[in-house]
Amino acid sequence: MAKAKFHKSQRVFVKPVGTWAYIERVLPKWIRGCDEPIKITYDCGMGREFVEEELQEEASAIQSRLSNRLGEWRLLRAQNRWKSAEQCQHHPFPGTHPVVVTGDQDWGGWRVPGAEYDLDPTRVEKQAQLIVRAPSLLKLMQLFVNQAEQQPENLSEDLSHLADMTRAVLDELPE
Template identity: 55%
Template sequence: MAKAVFQKHQRVFVKPVGVWAQIEQVKPHWVRDVEEPVRVTYDCGLGRDFTEKELAEEERDDTDTGGWRLMRARNKWQSAEECAHHPFPGSFPVVVTDKNDWGGWRVPGAEYDRDPSNIEFQARLIAQAPALLRLAEAALQFKDQADMLPQDVRDYIQAAEKAVGSVRAKPGDKPASAKAQRA
């Protein structure tokens, strides 16, 4: 029995040809009275179908983003021709926050169609959020040396402290500014 290892619109390296391609179609080969396909081939638009062994997945470096990554999902409501003005016709961005490609952020099709460039930007920003949080936390290491730093760097550290505080706050906690006003 075979299971699909790659999915439609996924970028793969095609070893026999030596090029990167996008999977256009996943083709399961069925046999009567068998619940699962006996083999799965992949159409990459290169003239023939390829097997799993002939393809290699794009290596991802999830350490910087905490495993959050940007994937593309097929647009079920519009064909690629109907949405040719989109940056990636026929698909939309999905930010996945789990190793098993679950959870995360998705956008309704109508909202994506309204402003696809903005949604693409938001998806890239959300996927990089863990790395940006680590940058802000790293800046806080210099907080105790702030009096020796230029004013613009002190302003950056203060903004980083505020941002990290709001991200790390637990639900129901009062904002740091409200605590300071009460004291």
């Protein structure tokens, strides 16, 4: 049975249209003999009804728009082609090295030369972990600056200075 996720007058992002709208009506589809509706659709005043998967709540839509800008970055392990696992037992993950993938496919992104990885594998592993988390850190910085701009009177002097520093770092990044 279906349950309504959205309510009347709620602001949602309509994915197929790519715009914001307010839900005008919640339209349950009933069948005889059932206590609950079998399907729920939503009228957003755009000429057709939308299902739940085509709509997105305001907070999650803003969050996904921020994350879609850079994509989902992830860490993969690639086999070391030049040394076996026995030859590099001092590495954190013997026989492999980190590869940061910044696209939808499992290629493209950041890699480190094998010789450099062999010099200081622990440092390279930490760099890879930091690079993978860069989009999340960027979102966090943007949310912090937005919050600071919306409520500057609620910030202490230290937090105001921190917001200014964060804004300066964000301003250095290309659009």
